Amino acid sequence: MVWWKYLDSTNNFHTHLKICFCIFHHPIRSVADNTYTNPQLIINADNFSISCINGERSPAQAELDIKKDNKILMYAITPQYIVQKLRNKKVVARNFIPPLETVTMINNVKNIFLFIYFFTVHLTMHLHSTQKRDVTWKYNGESAYATQYRGRKFKPPEETDNRGIYSASYVGDSPLKGAWMRLIVRGCPSQKWGPNCIRDCQQCLNGGVCHEVDGDCICPPGFMGTRCETACREGMFGQNCQEACGSELNCKGLRFCLPDPYGCSCASGWFGSHCERACHNDMYGPDCKFSCKCQNGGVCSRFSGCQCPRGWRGQHCEKSDWAPQIIDLVTNLELNLNSNARILCSATGNPLPSHNSIELRKLDSTVLKASRTVMDSNRSTAQFDIHHLSAQHGGLWECRVSTEGGQDSRKFTLTIKEPPMPTTAPKLLERRSNQLLVMPVHAYIGDGPIVSTRVLYKPQKNEKKDLWSSIIVYSDKEPVTLMNLEPSTSYYVRVQLSRPGEGGEGSPGPQATLETDCPEPTIQPEIDSSSVEGRNVTVRWRIPASNSISAGKATGYLVQLFGPPPYSEKLQEVHTLLNVLSTNLLVRKKAARKSSF
Structure with missing residues (x-):
């Protein structure tokens, strides 16, 4: 509801009452995201405007508009005005050309009405001149009650549905010659919120009001924060102090209307019927309702309250800090x-x-x-x-x-x-029937130091790709022996290095394919006889009668000739087939000889 008036050259007050509302075509995420302002001190109609500001950080999808509510106060002639969209989050209505009437100045009750559900409420209008006519009360534009000319009070029904706009005027007069006020009724008792009003509100500071639906603090113009604990710079307002009043007057002469149950007030630092008066000493906040009472050298600012010296904090600088x-x-x-x-x-x-x-x-x-x-x-x-x-x-x-x-x-x-990774495959140093001796690392990339080396291996014929056996050693410079392997079997072998810290194990390096040796003999041949002719030595051997050799496992015999002790030097070796049980050896030195299998 916007009520404005100005004084013409004949000292008559021209008054205009408009009931307007701001339309959002996009859901507002918070009750404190929209602000409605209008100037209170008007010199003429050309200076009057109405602003609606959406405080969301990303309001690109919010479409704003300002329209007149014609249900409560109707004009025969539709008022003309224009709505300008200054940016995505602000619209301004101006250039109003409504019908004009000369009326008596009306004095509304100054207090903001904020009552609790089921409380008795008395709305009072002050009469500037007594007339012997009844007074008609209206609720949202409809007649609700009539009192005799001496009556002064009206008791509305005690329900939250009856929140709205109430007016009082003499019977037969234009509504513009009456008084208007807006009644705000909370859905929960003070400091309570939620569906059943069982949740406790957080402490809203500096005149903030707890919303009964979601429990958020609706902060007065000039303050922000979860609990309205942070003061904006002079001349700034909005949920994040992102809006400016647009003049050097620090919001002087502007009235701000916020979502219910806050209502309307002057900006922080101002009070008066037109929000034109600065706060008195030691007072601050919206409508200058709060006293600073600063302690410990704090200085009162009418815009933000106590400004505490270093080492002190709190609303009154009563708490020490470091x-x-x-x-x-x-x-x-x-x-x-x-x-x-x-x-x-x-x-x-x-x-x-x-x-x-x-x-x-x-x-x-x-x-x-x-x-x-x-x-x-x-x-x-x-x-x-x-x-x-x-x-x-x-x-x-x-x-x-x-x-x-x-x-x-x-x-x-x-x-x-970067965890280390080998660049070369493991190198085979020696192989046996059930062992492989490998050098795990020759070179690697990444960062050291190397704290452990994991050698991974599995049979080539293993169809399970991820089923690897492993052995961990704590050096990358020493050979590693893989034990308990199958004879005559090919193995995939690769190495994984680790450095200090969580996640220090690098990716496995290239793999090598290494094969174990054939199985060792399970029986020992016996030398049957030997003969020497010059430097030629003939050796004959036999297999014990109780044993047989599987041709699928053995391929032949290895005959080795050694020198005498203490050195027992190997002088010669000869390979024969399985069906050959003798061989000739050439002795190159004159010395005792010994042959073995």
């Missing part, structure tokens, strides 16, 4: 690529830093919020989680803490290391 200090923060942090980082930052101070008071920042403007915060008796420890570290996460970081007591920051360097 600046926060970051402690126990490492200056160099080394983590592995693709691992999950958990970074801790602890701080002390009074007040103790809260969950949202500590954050990590990178020089490229990356901001990281804490995933959880543990508050002990003398410190707060914030935990920051970074999943799947990449090379871009490396560099210079800063932990920042900010409280009412001050700020502190500490820098640290985050280094991202």
